[in-house]
Amino acid sequence: MSLVAGRGPFGQDPSGWFAPPVPNPVVFVEPHPRRVVAVVGGTPVIDTERALLVHRLGQPLGYAFPADEVSGVPYAAEPEAPGYVRVPWDAVDEWYEEGRRLVHYPPNPYHRVDCRPTGRRLRATVAGAVLVDTTDTVIVFETSLEPRLYVSSEHVETDLLRRSTTSSYCNYKGYATYWTAVVDGIEVQDVAWSYDDPMPETTPIAGHFSFDAARCDLLAELPRAEVTQRPAGAE
Numbered sequence: 001m002s003l004v005a006g007r008g009p010f011g012q013d014p015s016g017w018f019a020p021p022v023p024n025p026v027v028f029v030e031p032h033p034r035r036v037v038a039v040v041g042g043t044p045v046i047d048t049e050r051a052l053l054v055h056r057l058g059q060p061l062g063y064a065f066p067a068d069e070v071s072g073v074p075y076a077a078e079p080e081a082p083g084y085v086r087v088p089w090d091a092v093d094e095w096y097e098e099g100r101r102l103v104h105y106p107p108n109p110y111h112r113v114d115c116r117p118t119g120r121r122l123r124a125t126v127a128g129a130v131l132v133d134t135t136d137t138v139i140v141f142e143t144s145l146e147p148r149l150y151v152s153s154e155h156v157e158t159d160l161l162r163r164s165t166t167s168s169y170c171n172y173k174g175y176a177t178y179w180t181a182v183v184d185g186i187e188v189q190d191v192a193w194s195y196d197d198p199m200p201e202t203t204p205i206a207g208h209f210s211f212d213a214a215r216c217d218l219l220a221e222l223p224r225a226e227v228t229q230r231p232a233g234a235e
Contacts, residue, residue, distance in 0.1 A: 003028055003055040003110055006144035010057065025057040027080045036063060038092040045072045045092060052081055053106065060105040062086060107171045114141045115204035120221040122149045124211040126191060127183040132156045138204055149220050150208035166190050174198045191215045
């Protein structure tokens with residue numbers, strides 16, 4: 001996620017508007033005073049505290065590095081930051097930011113995840129079998145994403161679920177485990193997911209399950225999306 005992704009302020013479908021309007025598309029470049037290290041074959045090829053973050057419409061958040069601090073890897077000039085270059089993510093074996101190994105892209109300093117206990121109901125069924133039905137839930141508000149409800153495993157009919165081979169990674173929640181529902185011989189792949197060992201900011205959902213509305217009959221009492229008309233000329 002970044003400022004230019006999804007419904008972010010500079011995205012293609014921003015949730016709000018600017019007054020007065022700003023140019024669109026727009027590229028936002030900012031200093032990123034953290035130690036960033038790139039490793040190839042066990043040897044650092046970049047080790048800097050002078051990286052920039054580049055938010056560009058339609059692209060993942062990226063780093064730009066001082067050209068004189070990059071060697072041994074392919075790179076291209078960063079047009080919005082003279083003297084800086086971009087390095088393809090896959091051109092190195094490992095990326096680190098202050099000792100944390102990164103996956104997919106840099107973590108976004110504007111991305112936030114809030115986990116709040118709530119009394120909103122979550123009910124999920126497959127082939128008439130109830131997988132969960134409780135109001136003892138946790139709601140997760142995450143930048144640029146729709147809110148989601150998570151529920152402790154103690155409220156889930158885990159005997160109807162089996163661990164899937166699917167997995168995914170989120171820079172803000174960690175590695176997800178997926179679950180297949182098996183009900184009277186009917187299998188629904190990846191109907192739910194959970195985080196066994198989430199990032200520190202999302203520890204309230206450790207061992208909790210969330211369910212895919214496209215793969216089960218789901219009732220999730222989520223905040224209503226208010227539709228607000230933008231003033232004429234606002235962007």
